[in-house]
Every structure is written in C-alpha cells, then in structure tokens.
Amino acid sequence: MIIRDLINTYNENFGMIYNMRQSLRNNKLIIIPLLTLLVSALTFFFVAFRSITTINIIIIIFSIIIYIGSVICGVIIQKNSIKKKYGSLQEYEEEKIRKVKKCIVNYFNHSDESEVNHEHFELIDKLIRKELEENEENRTIPFFNTVRQLFIAVLVTGLLSYSFSQLGTENDYVAVPLLTLYIMIIGFLIFFGSTIFLFREFTKKYKLKQISRVLIEIQILDNVRQEEI
Numbered sequence: 001m002i003i004r005d006l007i008n009t010y011n012e013n014f015g016m017i018y019n020m021r022q023s024l025r026n027n028k029l030i031i032i033p034l035l036t037l038l039v040s041a042l043t044f045f046f047v048a049f050r051s052i053t054t055i056n057i058i059i060i061i062f063s064i065i066i067y068i069g070s071v072i073c074g075v076i077i078q079k080n081s082i083k084k085k086y087g088s089l090q091e092y093e094e095e096k097i098r099k100v101k102k103c104i105v106n107y108f109n110h111s112d113e114s115e116v117n118h119e120h121f122e123l124i125d126k127l128i129r130k131e132l133e134e135n136e137e138n139r140t141i142p143f144f145n146t147v148r149q150l151f152i153a154v155l156v157t158g159l160l161s162y163s164f165s166q167l168g169t170e171n172d173y174v175a176v177p178l179l180t181l182y183i184m185i186i187g188f189l190i191f192f193g194s195t196i197f198l199f200r201e202f203t204k205k206y207k208l209k210q211i212s213r214v215l216i217e218i219q220i221l222d223n224v225r226q227e228e229i
Contacts, residue, residue: 002104002107002124002127003105003127003128003131003208006103006104006112006124006128006211007204007207007208008009009099009100009102009103010205010210013095013096013099014096014099014199014210015207016198016202019078019082020081022081022085023077023081024077025184026080026084026085027080027081028082029075029077030077030078030081032073033074034068034070034074035063035069035076036066036069036070037067037074040063040064040066040070041063041067041191043059043063044063044064044067044187044191045062045191047059047060047063048060048184048188052176052177052180057180057183060180060182060183060184060187063187064183064187064190065129067191067194071194076088079229086131091229093217096210096214097116097214097217097218097221097222098221100162100211100215100218101212101218104120104121104124113222116149116180118219118223120221121137121184121215121218121219122219123202124215125215125216125219126211127176128208128211128212128215129212131207131208132208132212135204135205135221154205159178159181159182159185160179160182162178163175163178163179163182166178167179173198
C-alpha cells in the first residue's frame, strides 16, 4: 500500500530516531542536553513529592528552567546537525520532496519522475487526508477541548489568583503551599506536554501530516513549472 511505503520512507530518512542518530554522529555534544533533560525531570518528580520547604521550591523552579533550557539546546544542536548534512534547512525540505517523489515513482513502477503527473500526487494526498479524517473520528474525545480550557482557566489561573490574594492579606500559611502547588502543576504540564509533543513524532497521524505537506509542496512546484512553460 502506498501509505505504508511512504511512512517507511519517512522513517528511514526523516524519522526522529534517524535524526537523533545523525545528530549523535555529527555532534556528540547533544548528549549533554539529553542528560540534563533527564536529570532535571527526575529531580523535579523526586522533589515534588517531598515536604514543602524553601530549598525544595527553589530546586523545583531550577529543574523546570534547566529542563526548558535543555530542550532548546537540543533543538538547536539538531538543527545544526541537519544543516551540516544537507547544507541548509531548505535543502533538507527539498530532500524530503525527492525521497517522497522517488517512493511514488517506484510504487507505480515508473522509471522516471516525469511519468508521474500532478493527478498522482493529488490522489495520494486525498487518500492520506481520508486516512487522517478516519483517525480523527476514531480518537476524538467528546468535549476534550472544553474540559482542557476549563482546567487551565479554573484550576491553574484561579489557583494563582487566590494565592496572590492570600499573600495580599499576609496569609502566608495558605499562600505559600498554594503557590508551590501552582508551580508544581505548571511543571507537570511542561514535562508531560513536552513528552507528548516528543512522542507524537512516532505516531502515524504526525507522519501522515508531514507527508501530506510534502505532497502539497510537490503539487505547488509542479504548478509553478507548468506556468513557466
């Protein structure tokens, strides 16, 4: 099936595991942000479930800051690794187009890219979009977005406002634990959110969206070439 072949092509050339291996080969320094990311996350969860003290609150805040910094450094190193291999991010995107085109040419048993026309790419893109729609219908949780927004608005924002109101009345006995809880919630959201964001690259949905974007770029480039002719 063409979708399976395209996903395999994506994994072999542009998947997260492939990019990480390339980054390690090109720059061993990426190990540092990976280690600090892991250590800061473990430190946060270890301290978060201990007694509320000033030093523990400081450790929690610093672990969140270090975690965010590690993620940013890791992204920068990975981008530099891509630039080192392909010359630029633009060349990296163009390589995606070449690989996807080659996969489609092989699927239709053609010997040359010129034998695959605009309609082929359009039909495959429609097939991918149909697959994405079916996945969305099967996995959509009713009222999920509404519940998420209420959670953020009521629990997180409300908790912060109430904490500051207690500080204003010099009720530190209530305000400090609530502020600590607020920081912990923000930390949990950052850690779990980034983990979900990271692992989305392993999902079929994410890969199909990336492939669909490449197919759209191919169609646009083909249209530009036809207009020039």
